Amino acid sequence: MAAGSTDKDADVIVLGAGIVGVSIALHLQRLGRQTVLFDRRPAGEGTSFGNAGLIQREAVFPHAFPRDWRELLGYALNRKTEGYYHASMLPRLLRPFALYWYHSEPARYRAIARDYARLIAHCVDDHRALVAEAGAESLLRDGGWTMGCETPASLAENLKIAEESQRDYGVGFRALDGAALAAAEPHLRAGLAGGVQWTDPVAVLDPLALTRAYLALFEKLGGRFAYGDARTLTRGGAGWSVTGEGTKISAAEAVVALGAWSPVVTKPLGYDPPLFVKRGYHMHYRPEGNAVLNHPVFDVAGGYMLAPMNQGIRLTTGAEFADKDAPPTPVQLAKVEPLAHQLMPGLGQRIDPEAWVGARPCTPDMLPIIGPAPRQTGLWFGFGHGHQGLTLGPTTGRMLAAMMTGREPVTDPKAFRPDRF
Known part of the structure; x- marks a missing residue:
């Protein structure tokens, strides 16, 4: 034309x-x-x-604004692995965060x-x-994904959420003790308390x-x-x-x-609209030897996920509150990468030359x-x-x-x- x-x-x-x-x-x-x-x-x-x-x-339960003061203090001090903010963003976040807290x-x-x-x-x-x-x-793989819990208290808390999801919304899950989790994902480190396997989701x-x-x-x-x-x-x-x-x-x-x-x-x-952005990062890794991750695993304590992809094992981070177009600042990736290597000792070396960053569009x-x-x-x-x-x-x-x-x-x-x- x-x-x-x-x-x-x-x-x-x-x-x-x-x-x-x-x-x-x-x-x-x-x-x-x-x-x-x-x-x-x-x-x-x-x-x-x-x-x-x-x-x-x-x-079925979207990500809510924290209301426990101890959790809020951890975020305020930028000590949480699953959340990180740029101080320069605070004036722009006041309105959406106030509405987010309200809702x-x-x-x-x-x-x-x-x-x-x-x-x-x-x-x-x-x-x-x-x-x-x-x-x-x-491109699809059945079998859902798993929340890996380090402690019995964490496992009990997440099983309670799973039971509520099943009772109110018909969501399927399977409770895994430490032995069952080790059988499902034998290349994770030993000693985890167990996990919650969500059986309905599909991996891409x-x-x-x-x-x-x-x-x-x-x-x-x-x-x-x-x-x-x-x-x-x-x-x-x-x-x-x-x-x-x-x-x-x-x-x-x-x-x-x-x-x-x-x-x-x-x-x-x-x-x-009072839209705000949660940026996230990812990096791919090449497993060592015969190490394999059968399904995506979320580290509850660390706030990151490992997911098997065609490109390798993808490590995804939590939320970074920053301008959508700001240069990448992969602070969270640096924090959780050592945790990921501890969780999966055979995770291996980075594949990508640099971390990828994207912007999630969020409403209050x-x-x-x-x-x-x-x-x-x-x-x-x-x-x-x-x-x-x-x-x-x-x-x-x-x-x-x-x-x-x-x-x-x-x-x-x-x-x-x-x-x-």
């Missing part, structure tokens, strides 16, 4: 080609909406690239968990449907490959990918347009699915933002998934596509509506 020409054939432009954006575009295309997926980078190379690779059916009050949190669980309940089935259609079954052996498999299916169904800057989004007549690679692309509707970068586009349009009420934009006809939002972008991508795509085409959504979308902020 010649530079400066206009494409009026698209029904929808989806901004953002992470797992959420690709899933939204794919579901829209399947429902007959001619869709253009738009991003400045290749699909899956943003935050979707780096995660623990889990479709977390068990994640984490036990009664409010229980109501939020009920809404969250309604989405999580569909995640595995929604992924399996797309995986089968995309022919990407080799290469999250980038999965996103690209969904993209390939989207394109097979007639969808189109275009490169460009989402900040060029403007209202044009009765619809929306973006400019990419010298081509103006117009459509009746647009979807913002840019993760942590979504406010860059929504704020000029009058929507500025721990629920994603899914639905029509306030005061902007034909504009829709699908972002703010926090730690569960990979888990909830296809479910978000199915729900938002249904809403946009007048169909019944998979669950009541009221709790996720953008105008709640």
Whole structure:
């Protein structure tokens, strides 16, 4: 197409080609909406690239703001391995953290968990449907993942949470004593008290490959990918347009699915949610000798996860509160790497030349933002998934596509509506 020409054939432009954006575009295309997926980078190379690779059916309880003063003191002093903050971020975090603390009050949190669980309940089935259609079954591994507990007290505490998850939300788990954990993961160090094996989740052996498999299916169904800057989004007549690679692309509707970068586009349009970022790091390791990790293992005491991937064993860190575009500061990786070598003596040497860093888009009420934009006809939002972008991508795509085409959504979308902020 010649530079400066206009494409009026698209029904929808989806901004953002992470797992959420690709899933939204794919579901829209399947429902007959001619869709253009738009991003400045290749699909899956943003935050979707780096995660623990889990479709977390068990994640019915989102990450709450700590309310125990001893735990809060540990975070305030930057002594926790699972959390680290940049002091320069504190003024910008005051508003979202105040709201985060408010929504984490036990009664409010229980109501939020009920809404969250309604989405999580569909995640595995929604992924399996797309995986089968995309022919990407080799990227999934059944068997769930395990929380490794060092002490009997830690094991008892996490078993209590597991029992509540099973009782209230039908989540499957298996209690492992020290011997059972050693049998399941023989290359972890001896002496652990045991663990909780969540049996419903599915591991993804290469999250980038999965996103690209969904993209390939989207394109097979007639969808189109275009490169460009989402900040060029403007209202044009009765619809929306973006400019990419010298081509103006117009459509009746647009979807913002840019993760942590979504406010860059929504704020000029009058929507500025109290989104904040939890950055995370990962590094791959080459196991020594015959050492193997059969399934992902989370070190409860250390606050990190080891996950077997096609690239090696991936070590993922907790949350870093920093500007999404700030240079990497892998403090947490430096803290937990020795712990990971203690947990798995055969973990081996680093494979990657440097640590990867990505930005998780989080909301103060721990629920994603899914639905029509306030005061902007034909504009829709699908972002703010926090730690569960990979888990909830296809479910978000199915729900938002249904809403946009007048169909019944998979669950009541009221709790996720953008105008709640």
